[in-house]
Amino acid sequence: MRTRNVGITRDLSRMTRFSRGGWRLWIPMLILSVLPALSCGRSRARHDLQRSEYFTEILKLEDRGWLGEDRFFEQNLLANPDPEVRRWCALALGRIGSRRALPMLYTAARSGDASVRAASAFAIGEIEDREVLAAQYLFPAQQTLSELSMLLDDPSRSVQMRAVEALGKCGSSPEAQKIARRLESLSGSGSPVDRAYADFAITALVRLKDSSAFPALEQLAGAAAPETRSRALDALRLLRDEKAEPIFVRNLDSARPEARASAARGLAMVKSDAARYLVRLLPPRDPSTGKHIPLSVRSSAMEAIGELKDSAAIPAIQAALDAEPMDERHPDQQNFAIVAANTLGEIGSAEAEPVLLPMLRSLQPVANSAVIALARILKQNPERFFEVIEKSRFRTPAAVPAWIRAMAELGGTQAAAELEGMMLGFMESPSGSNLELISAALTAMAKVNPPEFRSILSPFLVSRDPVLLRAAFSVYHPDISEREPWAPMTQAFMNLASGNESDAKVEILQRLTPWIGEAQVQRVLWTGLKDSGQSVRITSLALLRKVGIADAIEDPGPSAPSVTDLFCRELATSRKDRTVATVKTTRGTFQIELFREDAPFTVADFVLAAESGRYTGFSFDQVIPSEKIAAQNDRRGSGRTPRSEVNMRPFERGSVGLSLAEGARRGRIFIALAPQPYSDGVDTCFGRVISGMQVADRIVPGDRILDIAVKESINSLDYIRY
Numbered sequence: 001m002r003t004r005n006v007g008i009t010r011d012l013s014r015m016t017r018f019s020r021g022g023w024r025l026w027i028p029m030l031i032l033s034v035l036p037a038l039s040c041g042r043s044r045a046r047h048d049l050q051r052s053e054y055f056t057e058i059l060k061l062e063d064r065g066w067l068g069e070d071r072f073f074e075q076n077l078l079a080n081p082d083p084e085v086r087r088w089c090a091l092a093l094g095r096i097g098s099r100r101a102l103p104m105l106y107t108a109a110r111s112g113d114a115s116v117r118a119a120s121a122f123a124i125g126e127i128e129d130r131e132v133l134a135a136q137y138l139f140p141a142q143q144t145l146s147e148l149s150m151l152l153d154d155p156s157r158s159v160q161m162r163a164v165e166a167l168g169k170c171g172s173s174p175e176a177q178k179i180a181r182r183l184e185s186l187s188g189s190g191s192p193v194d195r196a197y198a199d200f201a202i203t204a205l206v207r208l209k210d211s212s213a214f215p216a217l218e219q220l221a222g223a224a225a226p227e228t229r230s231r232a233l234d235a236l237r238l239l240r241d242e243k244a245e246p247i248f249v250r251n252l253d254s255a256r257p258e259a260r261a262s263a264a265r266g267l268a269m270v271k272s273d274a275a276r277y278l279v280r281l282l283p284p285r286d287p288s289t290g291k292h293i294p295l296s297v298r299s300s301a302m303e304a305i306g307e308l309k310d311s312a313a314i315p316a317i318q319a320a321l322d323a324e325p326m327d328e329r330h331p332d333q334q335n336f337a338i339v340a341a342n343t344l345g346e347i348g349s350a351e352a353e354p355v356l357l358p359m360l361r362s363l364q365p366v367a368n369s370a371v372i373a374l375a376r377i378l379k380q381n382p383e384r385f386f387e388v389i390e391k392s393r394f395r396t397p398a399a400v401p402a403w404i405r406a407m408a409e410l411g412g413t414q415a416a417a418e419l420e421g422m423m424l425g426f427m428e429s430p431s432g433s434n435l436e437l438i439s440a441a442l443t444a445m446a447k448v449n450p451p452e453f454r455s456i457l458s459p460f461l462v463s464r465d466p467v468l469l470r471a472a473f474s475v476y477h478p479d480i481s482e483r484e485p486w487a488p489m490t491q492a493f494m495n496l497a498s499g500n501e502s503d504a505k506v507e508i509l510q511r512l513t514p515w516i517g518e519a520q521v522q523r524v525l526w527t528g529l530k531d532s533g534q535s536v537r538i539t540s541l542a543l544l545r546k547v548g549i550a551d552a553i554e555d556p557g558p559s560a561p562s563v564t565d566l567f568c569r570e571l572a573t574s575r576k577d578r579t580v581a582t583v584k585t586t587r588g589t590f591q592i593e594l595f596r597e598d599a600p601f602t603v604a605d606f607v608l609a610a611e612s613g614r615y616t617g618f619s620f621d622q623v624i625p626s627e628k629i630a631a632q633n634d635r636r637g638s639g640r641t642p643r644s645e646v647n648m649r650p651f652e653r654g655s656v657g658l659s660l661a662e663g664a665r666r667g668r669i670f671i672a673l674a675p676q677p678y679s680d681g682v683d684t685c686f687g688r689v690i691s692g693m694q695v696a697d698r699i700v701p702g703d704r705i706l707d708i709a710v711k712e713s714i715n716s717l718d719y720i721r722y
Contacts, residue, residue, distance in 0.1 A: 094123030125166025168204025345373030590692025
């Protein structure tokens with residue numbers, strides 16, 4: 001013990017001597033140890049600032065839809081030492097969509113970093129998408145197909161997958177056969193990379209719509225991996241493989257809900273007695289085992305019965321609806337009831353009326369679907385419809401759109417009078433939101449088509465409001481005897497010519513297609529080539545190409561910038577910030593992580609609208625059980641039309657996207673409740689749900705957003721950007 005104490009005393013003595021004089025030695029040592037870290041920090045700061053400059057320039061060019069005149073993309077895609085900058089360039093070129101970028105993308109896809117090669121393949125597929133080119137009366141280049149086909153044998157599996165994805169967008173039958181041959185070599189139960197490859201290949205084959213894919217897909221429909229099996233079953237359904245009926249029937253008993261749901265949807269194309277397999281999937285619990293049947297399986301079976309239009313299934317539908325209450329504590333049953341109402345309307349049998357009548361007294365989302373279905377069933381007996389309907393129930397803001405749709409389905413004199421009265425009320429109201437309702441009512445009235453419809457439509461054809469103008473021309477069908485049926489459209493285009501409403505101008509130009517041989521219409525097209533909106537110029541050029549004036553102009557030129565250089569710089573410097581939006585709804589709260597780097601403009605618009613409170617009160621107006629929920633976007637925050645910021649992020653369960661399909665003026669924000677592979681590379685993926693996914697699963701149409709709070713956190717090392 002004494003020896004140990006002596007040792008301790010000696011150590012303390014040494015420490016005391018050091019504390020008196022040793023600090024002179026340690027100070028230089030400390031400085032020498034800190035200097036490399038400071039030097040590294042300065043180097044990293046310079047590197048990150050340089051990256052931000054590149055990102056800023058890319059955003060500016062992307063905003064204008066332009067390659068520029070300074071060879072920025074060519075120099076940085078092919079020669080920049082930073083692979084991340086090269087990858088950004090490739091993705092931006094895909095979004096800009098100019099075919100002038102193809103030669104440099106071909107070069108970038110052949111050599112260098114695998115991530116850059118993969119991004120280049122993806123971008124080539126975006127530019128050469130056959131559907132986009134078809135709208136411009138163009139076809140994919142043969143060199144594109146050759147270059148992408150070579151990438152199928154690239155050493156990197158990620159590059160191979162992106163080549164498969166791109167060929168799915170721009171290829172044809174020969175490319176489908178190449179992909180199918182490679183797919184046949186996969187068992188579907190291999191590594192995660194092989195399963196990912198199979199998913200890319202299945203999606204591509206569906207897009208190519210080639211029957212040569214059937215053998216490979218039928219093989220994968222028996223794969224051990226449930227995700228691969230489900231996607232193969234969906235592919236067989238989408239490609240209408242009638243030989244797959246036994247495969248669908250076998251998978252109805254799968255232990256995996258995804259496979260059972262896909263199999264149920266697949267049976268919709270079978271014209272035999274498929275309904276007898278499907279009705280046993282409708283109840284909340286299996287009658288023989290008592291096991292819970294997931295909503296995805298129940299709703300898929302219900303939709304399949306609707307496609308089959310089998311009235312013999314109505315008693316089973318009634319029993320499934322009676323099995324659980326349709327109240328707020330049972331959101332799954334509410335969503336199931338909405339699908340059931342749609343199915344009963346599809347069946348169209350009078351036997352469905354007693355099933356629908358109690359649903360009219362249920363919660364509003366269920367009642368909304370029921371009233372539309374009942375209108376379809378009673379189309380031949382509109383008097384009966386108005387006898388059994390309590391109209392006051394459908395005068396609330398949440399129910400008015402459903403009533404408009406019901407009138408369109410019902411038809412007849414009284415339905416036309418209802419729609420005309422509603423339109424007058426909307427127009428007298430000062431609320432700007434009524435523009436959408438006027439548009440919906442106008443579309444419904446066109447379907448009813450009363451004798452006085454043309455006189456009702458005429459004032460809208462000369463409207464200065466682009467929303468009403470687009471609605472009017474979407475239902476404008478001139479009589480064959482009219483002398484100049486294109487005249488109202490050419491006049492409307494000229495009225496808008498000096499404005500910035502590109503969407504409305506494009507829609508008018510597309511409606512002029514049947515008359516592009518007329519001199520007056522061609523004058524409008526030449527005017528469109530000088531429009532400030534790039535999309536207007538592209539559409540005008542496409543129509544001139546269709547009429548045979550192919551060399552009118554090679555490049556439609558850039559758009560006018562919609563954002564400032566400073567705004568682009570701010571987006572670039574904040575690209576790495578972690579941004580989380582907490583979405584509080586009437587059903588509960590969930591959180592979304594936003595992808596600033598992958599979709600900077602979309603995220604900025606979303607954050608601005610959320611922080612301004614403009615999403616407060618918005619409702620989820622579309623719910624596809626176990627697939628996705630959607631709400632209309634709000635673009636008032638920026639005043640800009642939403643842009644497509646397509647990126648390489650897949651739409652998985654929980655992904656948050658912006659869809660611009662079907663010419664949506666503001667786009668639709670949606671949350672994927674299951675993988676959505678056919679949205680990959682088509683819609684903008686700008687976030688993912690990171691908590692509260694079970695809340696999203698329970699959303700019912702009509703559930704509202706109460707508040708969105710956005711929190712941004714900056715990493716401790718991000719001081720270098722300032």
